[in-house]
Amino acid sequence: MDELQLILNTLWVVFAASLVFFMQAGFAMLESGMVRSKNAVNVIMKNYIDMAFCSLAFWAVGYGLMFGANPTGFFGTDHFVLHDTDSWSYTLLLFQIMFAATAATIVSGALAERIRYWPYIICAILISSFIYPIFGSWAWGGDSESHTMGWLKALGFIDFAGSSVVHAIGGWCALAGVIVLKPRLGRFDKARARVVQNPSKQNKQHSIPGHNLPLVALGGFILWFGWFGFNGGSTLEANANIGKIILNTHLSGAAGVFSAMLTLFIIRKPLLLTSAVNGGLGGLVAICAGCAYMTPPFALLTGSIAGIITIFGSRLLEKLRLDDAVGAVSVHAFAGTWGTLAVGLFHSEQLFNSERLMIQALGAGIACLWAFSTAWVMFTLLNFIVKLRAKTSDERKGLDYSEHFEVAYPEFQQDLLHSGKR
Amino acid sequence: MTLLLTHKERIKRRQIIQHALIDELSSQQVEQAIALWDTLFYDSPTFVAKIFPFTSKLVVELNLSSSKKLKLMTRLMASFNLLKDAVIVEPVVLKTQRKPMTDVYIIFNAILSEIIVYLKQYYAEDIPLFKQYLIEEIAQLALKPKAYQELLTWCQRIENEGYLIHQDVNKDQMVAFMDFLYEELCSMFGAKQTDALFSTVVNHCEKYPEAKKFSPHNLI
Numbered sequence: 104m105d106e107l108q109l110i111l112n113t114l115w116v117v118f119a120a121s122l123v124f125f126m127q128a129g130f131a132m133l134e135s136g137m138v139r140s141k142n143a144v145n146v147i148m149k150n151y152i153d154m155a156f157c158s159l160a161f162w163a164v165g166y167g168l169m170f171g172a173n174p175t176g177f178f179g180t181d182h183f184v185l186h187d188t189d190s191w192s193y194t195l196l197l198f199q200i201m202f203a204a205t206a207a208t209i210v211s212g213a214l215a216e217r218i219r220y221w222p223y224i225i226c227a228i229l230i231s232s233f234i235y236p237i238f239g240s241w242a243w244g245g246d247s248e249s250h251t252m253g254w255l256k257a258l259g260f261i262d263f264a265g266s267s268v269v270h271a272i273g274g275w276c277a278l279a280g281v282i283v284l285k286p287r288l289g290r291f292d293k294a295r296a297r298v299v300q301n302p303s304k305q306n307k308q309h310s311i312p313g314h315n316l317p318l319v320a321l322g323g324f325i326l327w328f329g330w331f332g333f334n335g336g337s338t339l340e341a342n343a344n345i346g347k348i349i350l351n352t353h354l355s356g357a358a359g360v361f362s363a364m365l366t367l368f369i370i371r372k373p374l375l376l377t378s379a380v381n382g383g384l385g386g387l388v389a390i391c392a393g394c395a396y397m398t399p400p401f402a403l404l405t406g407s408i409a410g411i412i413t414i415f416g417s418r419l420l421e422k423l424r425l426d427d428a429v430g431a432v433s434v435h436a437f438a439g440t441w442g443t444l445a446v447g448l449f450h451s452e453q454l455f456n457s458e459r460l461m462i463q464a465l466g467a468g469i470a471c472l473w474a475f476s477t478a479w480v481m482f483t484l485l486n487f488i489v490k491l492r493a494k495t496s497d498e499r500k501g502l503d504y505s506e507h508f509e510v511a512y513p514e515f516q517q518d519l520l521h522s523g524k525r
Numbered sequence: 526m527t528l529l530l531t532h533k534e535r536i537k538r539r540q541i542i543q544h545a546l547i548d549e550l551s552s553q554q555v556e557q558a559i560a561l562w563d564t565l566f567y568d569s570p571t572f573v574a575k576i577f578p579f580t581s582k583l584v585v586e587l588n589l590s591s592s593k594k595l596k597l598m599t600r601l602m603a604s605f606n607l608l609k610d611a612v613i614v615e616p617v618v619l620k621t622q623r624k625p626m627t628d629v630y631i632i633f634n635a636i637l638s639e640i641i642v643y644l645k646q647y648y649a650e651d652i653p654l655f656k657q658y659l660i661e662e663i664a665q666l667a668l669k670p671k672a673y674q675e676l677l678t679w680c681q682r683i684e685n686e687g688y689l690i691h692q693d694v695n696k697d698q699m700v701a702f703m704d705f706l707y708e709e710l711c712s713m714f715g716a717k718q719t720d721a722l723f724s725t726v727v728n729h730c731e732k733y734p735e736a737k738k739f740s741p742h743n744l745i
Contacts, residue, residue: 141720288711291712292712309714309715309716311715496703498707499703499723
């Protein structure tokens with residue numbers, strides 16, 4: 104690599120890493136806007152701590168597991184606490200740290216409004232230092248020169264920017280957390296005597312609207328903007344392909360919004376802002392895997408289907424009485440899985456290649472199996488040891504007050520401020 | 526026109542008085558109390574309204590302390606309200622004769638009253654079910670028998686109006702009860718409505734002088 108190319112690559116990847124870092128602000132805005140005002144600080148604090156703690160954990164352990172020498176194909180064995188290497192490796196480390204923090208922060212939104220703060224931090228650290236990098240090592244780890252590739256990568260599994268590695272892993276972890284943690288109070292009707300007395304109220308659900316939809320929209324815009332770095336930076340070099348990758352990313356996101364809106368219109372549901380934002384995010388998630396390998400029309404098709412998936416995915420979760428506070432599971436797990444499969448269908452080298460599709464399906468299935476099972480064990484054990492779920496009284500008061508002793512909007516939450524001691 | 530009670534109704538009232546006072550007085554004193562009731566109020570149709578004069582006479586007759594008087598009145602009120610045909614009225618207790626109530630207790634009463642007013646206003650049809658849940662829950666609270674009886678009485682009165690006439694419920698039990706109320710209300714009306722209700726209730730309770738010493742937010 105000549106000097107100029109190295110400088111250009113470094114500049115581009117560092118800039119892309121900065122965009123991915125900015126996505127954390129997008130997650131923070133989106134998630135805090137989608138929860139009640141009494142939990143806004145807590146959600147943002149989780150995003151903030153994700154960035155800090157997960158970065159440290161990934162640098163210390165995760166990067167080595169994911170990108171260290173991978174003789175078995177199952178995990179890396181060196182590069183832990185990386186501190187003595189060449190300048191390009193530092194650049195890669197910076198970029199990958201941002202990815203790891205993104206994977207962990209997906210979980211925070213799904214579990215919002217009822218998970219205790221410190222147990223959540225433990226979960227986030229375990230996800231970014233173990234669950235995410237192990238699967239990452241299978242799909243992205245090693246290199247062909249040293250013949251020490253991750254086993255999925257060796258099979259030909261393609262996930263360019265992390266539909267599975269980042270998003271589906273985060274999404275499946277979120278699903279495990281949602282199951283272990285149970286719904287927020289008041290999300291679903293209790294299935295007991297009332298059902299006997301009044302069958303019409305069976306399985307009744309109550310939506311819990313977010314407190315600030317403009318923040319949700321702003322979060323959506325920031326994420327969309329950051330995604331250009333997320334996918335564009337995954338080239339890991341400044342090359343001419345970046346334009347197409349970012350165009351595909353943008354088209355897929357736009358198609359996700361369009362198809363989500365169209366779906367709502369067809370099924371005669373209100374055209375909700377939250378659904379539009381999640382539809383767009385679904386499109387952006389889905390195109391991660393194939394943005395470098397698809398032509399724009401297929402990127403558009405991938406995003407369109409992802410938008411529909413986010414709508415029906417959310418409805419499926421509601422039917423199953425699973426309370427995902429921000430729709431993270433349908434956006435990241437379901438759309439991410441679809442995006443991984445879409446590479447097998449729409450790869451520009453050969454459309455609808457069944458062999459490639461099988462490998463992609465295997466990878467997506469393994470991602471689900473690995474992330475869900477390990478996260479479920481993690482959440483269950485932590486729930487048993489330290490209790491993940493906030494007390495009812497804390498959930499009533501809001502986690503801002505009970506976990507952090509500060510509130511997001513003091514002018515409107517005077518009663519909390521006047522309460523004196525906790 | 527005077528409304529005369531049937532023999533059955535009279536017997537029932539005497540039994541209630543007997544049961545209400547048996548924990549507070551000796552058996553001889555209970556007999557004296559029944560005799561006093563028969564003498565003064567045997568045919569009184571305004572049953573509950575007679576509690577205060579009856580208790581006052583009883584205290585003089587048996588030479589009881591003022592704190593004992595409050596306890597007797599509380600017991601009688603609670604027991605009388607179990608009667609389906611009882612007229613529900615506020616206890617006629619002069620302010621000076623009340624045992625000083627704790628701030629926690631006053632705020633707790635205010636919270637519950639506000640919740641009931643809200644329920645009656647917006648969700649009247651759900652009140653019977655809510656009452657049933659409350660009664661189930663109260664059994665789980667591990668209260669002292671006396672407090673249990675009082676809380677149960679309050680629940681029975683939900684469809685009318687009610688104040689909890691008892692101080693023998695500690696703060697932890699009140700908080701546990703609040704948690705239960707929140708969960709049930711959330712389940713019935715959703716988190717949005719319940720949050721709004723509890724927020725209103727906190728704001729309302731902040732107006733009580735006692736709230737300066739004890740914040741309602743320690744309960745809510």
